[in-house]
Structure formats: C-alpha cells, structure tokens
Amino acid sequence: MRPPDPRTVRSRDTALASARELLIERGLAGLTHGTVAAHSGISRATLYRLWPEPADLVRATLTWHITLARPEPTGDLRADLRTALAGTRAMLHEPASEQGMRVMIERAAVDPKLAEVKEALYRAGTQVARAILADAVARAELPAELDIDLALDQLHGPLFFRRLVANRTFDLDYVHDIVDAFLRCHSTEPTHRQGIS
Structure with missing residues (x-):
C-alpha cells in the first residue's frame, strides 16, 4: 500500500485546523466547504475531494477535535x-x-x-x-x-x-x-x- 501523498496530508491538516477554528468561532452552521476554503486557502476542489459531502467534513472536523x-x-x-x-x-x-x-x-x-x-x-x-x-x-x-x-x-x-x-x-x-x-x-x-x- 502506497503511503499518502505528503501534499495531501498537509492540505488535509491545514483544512482541519481551519475547520476546527471555524467550529469554535461559529459552530456547526459556519462549517462549510466554502468557509473552510476561504479560511484555510485550500481550494474547494481539494476539500470536496477529501470530503465529498458536508457531513463528511463535519465528521472529520469533530473527530479531529476529539482526537486532539x-x-x-x-x-x-x-x-x-x-x-x-x-x-x-x-x-x-x-x-x-x-x-x-x-x-x-x-x-x-x-x-x-x-x-x-x-x-x-x-x-x-x-x-x-x-x-x-x-x-x-x-x-x-x-x-x-x-x-x-x-x-x-x-x-x-x-x-x-x-x-x-x-x-x-x-x-x-x-x-x-x-x-x-x-x-x-x-x-x-x-x-x-x-x-x-
């Protein structure tokens, strides 16, 4: 199994860090692909590739928040x-x-x-x-x-x-x-x- 692309890992971690900040600042209502893209500088296309559905982004953000x-x-x-x-x-x-x-x-x-x-x-x-x-x-x-x-x-x-x-x-x-x-x-x-x- 090939290791994940470091660029993808960096994009994911940057996006999740931004998503967590948005969660803390604005709650779930402020957690969308658009707001995370604007806040993190990661393109919407990359975010949708990582988390195709809004629920996927919510789950990843909250799971990361719990993990930290x-x-x-x-x-x-x-x-x-x-x-x-x-x-x-x-x-x-x-x-x-x-x-x-x-x-x-x-x-x-x-x-x-x-x-x-x-x-x-x-x-x-x-x-x-x-x-x-x-x-x-x-x-x-x-x-x-x-x-x-x-x-x-x-x-x-x-x-x-x-x-x-x-x-x-x-x-x-x-x-x-x-x-x-x-x-x-x-x-x-x-x-x-x-x-x-």
Whole structure:
C-alpha cells in the first residue's frame, strides 16, 4: 500500500485546523466547504475531494477535535477514568462543541447522514474510556463479566444528562464523584471500593 501523498496530508491538516477554528468561532452552521476554503486557502476542489459531502467534513472536523483532546492512558484505573471524563466535561462546557452536540443530536433524528456522523463521533469519543475499561478487565481490576457498553453509559450518562438535558454546569468534583461511585460498584480492588486515593 502506497503511503499518502505528503501534499495531501498537509492540505488535509491545514483544512482541519481551519475547520476546527471555524467550529469554535461559529459552530456547526459556519462549517462549510466554502468557509473552510476561504479560511484555510485550500481550494474547494481539494476539500470536496477529501470530503465529498458536508457531513463528511463535519465528521472529520469533530473527530479531529476529539482526537486532539484524547488523553493517553497510564494504567491507573481511577486516574485514567477521571482524565477521560474530564475531557468529556471540557467538551460539554466548550460553547462550540456543546452546540455541535446539541445540533447533531437534533438533526441526526431526521438526517441519515448525520445519524452516521453521530454514531462515528460516539465511537471516537468513547474509544479511550472503552480501552481503559477493557484493560482494567484484563488486569482483573474490574470483573470479567463487566458490560463495557453499560459501563460507558454509567460513566458518561450523568455528564450528558446534567449538561444537555438539565442545562446545568458541573465541575471536576462531580466528575470524580461519578468515577468513584462507579468504582465502588464494580472495582475488584478494595481501595477503589472504599473510595481511597
């Protein structure tokens, strides 16, 4: 398999950097091939070649935005879960990404293309937490029968409900409480069950 053309990689990265800036400044409504072309200096033809549909551009931009904020797990279950959920908290409190999530959830219900984007973003956004949980199961820090999809719901669900449904802000103490409550229920480590750092 041939490596990607460096010029294409540079164009893609330049365009995504501009698209991310536009996302932060203007939200999803400002994220179009035309605005990205004007902002980045990359031609529309190149942008359409890279992302033929508007939904493709949205997915690439939001996925890149998530990837830039993605932490590297350390092997410390509590610390890694706290860091992963702190990233989710940050995105829920950043105006552009919060607005993007709200718009995506609303439009995905009626737009199959955006429904695919929403599913891809869910996979990207939970990839690190899923790996943290799977690794902890492999280390026997969490039970072998743990339902990882349910665990992700238990960890992320309260954050999304509080911010997107209840319209309330929350701090890192709330994130830590969610992680500690989860570990008290599921951890095989006595210190985690007792909530001791």
